[in-house]
Amino acid sequence: MSGRGRLSDVAIVGVGATTQARRLGTTSLHASLEAAKAALADAGLTKDDVDGIAARWPGPGGTVFQPGSADWAGLLGIHVDWIGDSYPQGVPAVLDAAAAIGAGLCETVLITGGQAGVMEAEAGKVAKYTRPANEFVEPYGSFTSTQFALVAQRYLHRFPEARGAMAEVAAAIRNTGSANPEAVMHGRGPYTAQDVLDAPKVVDPFTRLDLCLANEGAAALVLTTVERARACRKAPVVVLGGGMEWMRQQYVDPPRYEEVRTVGAKAARRAFSMCGLGPEDVDAFQLYDVNSYEVLRQFEAIGLCGEGEAGDLVRERGIGVDGGLPTCTDGGVLSFSHIGWGAPTLKIIEGVRQVRGEAGDRQVAGAQVALAAGAGAGAQYHNVVLLGPDR
Amino acid sequence: MSAVDVAERPRPEPSDLTRPFWDAAREHRLVRQVCDDCGRSRFTPQIACPACLSTASTWTPSTGRGTVYSATVVHRAPYPGFTSPYHVVMVDLEEDWTMLSNLVGTGAEPVAIGTAVEVDWLELDDELTLPVFRPVDAGAGR
Numbered sequence: 001m002s003g004r005g006r007l008s009d010v011a012i013v014g015v016g017a018t019t020q021a022r023r024l025g026t027t028s029l030h031a032s033l034e035a036a037k038a039a040l041a042d043a044g045l046t047k048d049d050v051d052g053i054a055a056r057w058p059g060p061g062g063t064v065f066q067p068g069s070a071d072w073a074g075l076l077g078i079h080v081d082w083i084g085d086s087y088p089q090g091v092p093a094v095l096d097a098a099a100a101i102g103a104g105l106c107e108t109v110l111i112t113g114g115q116a117g118v119m120e121a122e123a124g125k126v127a128k129y130t131r132p133a134n135e136f137v138e139p140y141g142s143f144t145s146t147q148f149a150l151v152a153q154r155y156l157h158r159f160p161e162a163r164g165a166m167a168e169v170a171a172a173i174r175n176t177g178s179a180n181p182e183a184v185m186h187g188r189g190p191y192t193a194q195d196v197l198d199a200p201k202v203v204d205p206f207t208r209l210d211l212c213l214a215n216e217g218a219a220a221l222v223l224t225t226v227e228r229a230r231a232c233r234k235a236p237v238v239v240l241g242g243g244m245e246w247m248r249q250q251y252v253d254p255p256r257y258e259e260v261r262t263v264g265a266k267a268a269r270r271a272f273s274m275c276g277l278g279p280e281d282v283d284a285f286q287l288y289d290v291n292s293y294e295v296l297r298q299f300e301a302i303g304l305c306g307e308g309e310a311g312d313l314v315r316e317r318g319i320g321v322d323g324g325l326p327t328c329t330d331g332g333v334l335s336f337s338h339i340g341w342g343a344p345t346l347k348i349i350e351g352v353r354q355v356r357g358e359a360g361d362r363q364v365a366g367a368q369v370a371l372a373a374g375a376g377a378g379a380q381y382h383n384v385v386l387l388g389p390d391r
Numbered sequence: 392m393s394a395v396d397v398a399e400r401p402r403p404e405p406s407d408l409t410r411p412f413w414d415a416a417r418e419h420r421l422v423r424q425v426c427d428d429c430g431r432s433r434f435t436p437q438i439a440c441p442a443c444l445s446t447a448s449t450w451t452p453s454t455g456r457g458t459v460y461s462a463t464v465v466h467r468a469p470y471p472g473f474t475s476p477y478h479v480v481m482v483d484l485e486e487d488w489t490m491l492s493n494l495v496g497t498g499a500e501p502v503a504i505g506t507a508v509e510v511d512w513l514e515l516d517d518e519l520t521l522p523v524f525r526p527v528d529a530g531a532g533r
Binding site for chain 2: 133143201205253
């Protein structure tokens with residue numbers, strides 16, 4: 001590829017997050033603003049440097065016309081040259097923003113989002129964003145984890161021994177989170193695979209410990225050109241490559257294992273081909289660990305092993321911070337934090353911290369390349385980004 | 392599933408596109424769209440055939456018989472209207488289409504993939520009937 005419009009012309013220069021907690025005594029908007037200010041400070045930039053925004057307006061109080069990034073321009077008192085409302089969090093937001101910056105539509109993009117003050121109303125129910133409001137789904141009591149479970153059940157039908165590996169995955173990631181002082185589940189555990197299997201069942205094959213959290217917090221990123229990034233406060237973390245795959249609307253038509261088991265494979269191939277790397281070059285895997293099965297599936301999809309082989313892979317190489325395949329090094333959405341629409345952005349933040357070498361006790365020694373991913377088989381879409389240092 | 396729970400279930404809000412499905416269900420007929428041009432079944436409802444993009448289709452009755460593609464049991468209801476545990480299944484119907492539904496008339500464990508099932512009817516109220524499935528009794532000679 002020639003000189004213009006490459007993702008690798010763009011870098012992440014700022015990351016910011018609020019405290020991640022079961023309940024935050026504030027609103028989604030306040031939390032998202034706090035994260036945005038932290039990300040700008042991390043970059044050594046101000047709001048006046050921002051000329052592009054990707055952020056959901058976490059309402060109420062938005063306009064009736066597509067509340068989103070344009071509302072943020074008003075809140076921040078700036079005019080912007082680009083807004084990204086299609087999926088303004090996580091990997092898609094990073095890739096869309098990088099494409100816009102690379103194409104010259106804008107220079108510096110702020111991404112922010114999260115949730116706060118909402119979980120109290122959800123007490124005793126699964127979080128609202130996991131309850132698909134569709135007439136062919138909701139009357140049957142299906143929810144996000146159910147759709148993933150229907151995929152996992154097919155996988156276990158073919159590879160029944162993988163149930164033990166799923167439990168080991170959940171225990172390992174939860175133990176990583178247990179050691180992270182910033183994690184919602186800090187200090188909980190350690191867990192064994194047997195603890196996971198013995199936990200209360202939620203939806204077969206998943207127990208409570210196989211499934212991710214639902215809590216509060218916000219997360220934000222700042223991206224700009226590599227050229228400009230070199231003058232920022234921290235070393236640039238370059239967007240080495242990325243890819244996205246969307247099969248259909250999530251949580252309406254139920255997922256067929258044979259179809260969705262490889263969702264993300266093409267996105268990963270695209271991402272790796274952009275930078276001449278392969279899955280073995282990744283030092284830190286910020287997979288989207290919404291449940292223990294998804295971690296196995298994503299290792300298979302990104303090409304580290306074949307179908308049904310991920311259980312042996314994770315057992316042989318280990319997925320802890322000191323393992324051969326360091327995975328969800330902040331504790332993931334299983335243990336660190338899952339803040340609804342903001343959760344995919346937390347994956348990018350941890351990838352950036354690993355590449356910068358500022359992850360503290362959970363730093364993967366010598367980490368150069370981080371992979372971050374979003375969503376999975378039950379959602380019927382998946383996206384991947386690769387992050388690395390400025391060379 | 393008691394009547395009290397059923398009354399609290401989220402109610403479908405049919406659109407012009409989907410209303411024929413729910414109208415048929417009230418009459419205990421399970422229907423899906425069949426493409427007038429290429430003959431493929433489709434579900435959930437779409438304005439056009441995902442195979443050939445023809446917008447001409449006919450709501451066509453199914454035998455209501457099929458097999459379980461995947462099955463799970465929900466042990467903790469996500470919202471009111473359900474008594475746990477309950478079964479959520481994907482059913483592959485005989486005419487080559489698939490539905491998400493509930494399985495009734497079975498035990499506490501997820502049923503085996505491939506289990507033969509047939510449609511049954513859950514009356515939510517006077518206006519709304521939900522197609523669900525139950526295992527076909529192997530001894531019934533179907």
